[in-house]
Amino acid sequence: MDHNNRRDWYAVYTRANCEAKLAAGLTDKSVENFYPVIEETRLWSDRKKKIKVPIFPSYIFVYINNDEFYRVKKASGFSHFVSLKSEPIVIPESQINAVKQLLNSSYQWQTKVSTLNKGTKIEITDGPLQGYIGVLVADATQNNVAIEIPALCKTMVFTLKQNQFKPVWTN
Structure with missing residues (x-):
């Protein structure tokens, strides 16, 4: 099996508030990506508005092979790959599928931002x-x-x- 052509999911950390821009730019470059969002209703003093909010702020996921890393890195809004010891971490497809399945379900859920506490x-x-x-x-x-x-x-x-x-x- 040629490992260079094997595709895997990777998490990409975006520049501030650039998730949608990066996802759109990668789609234009024919790079498969997953930008999970939920629709929320925001209330201003004069109106209500439904907006799309990223589930994972500052992150999108890309499904790429070794040859496509460069295209992702050069895309507008890219910051860096989520890595361990300078190697991008492969995200198991089952985890991506679980998020997709949750988004497509009618199950009531919410995201929670966790902060790191003293002693972590x-x-x-x-x-x-x-x-x-x-x-x-x-x-x-x-x-x-x-x-x-x-x-x-x-x-x-x-x-x-x-x-x-x-x-x-x-x-």
Whole structure:
């Protein structure tokens, strides 16, 4: 089997509020993508309006092979692939299908944004300390957070933007 032609799902982190723009641009470039949205009614002081809201803000999913990575990276609104140790993470098709199935159902559900709390184990994904594991020493409710990295022999506390680290989930 030629692995270069094998297609897989990948999560793409978009620039701020560019999910729809990136999805449309990739569709124009014949790159299969999935941009899950729900319709919500927003109430302003003078009117109600139905708008489409992304289920996963700042993320879309692409179904690509190795040859298509470059096209995705060059698309307007692209920030980076969700990665582990500099390798884009393959999203199991069953998980994409589960989201699609939920969207097509009449089941009542809602999304919940989870914030990382003090004490959460994280991995640095960007910058000179990429790959190091640390622990949050402040809640990740603002644009910047402080973490400590005990692996450096002394505890160092510094600030990172939220897109420079990810939680490390343990079983």
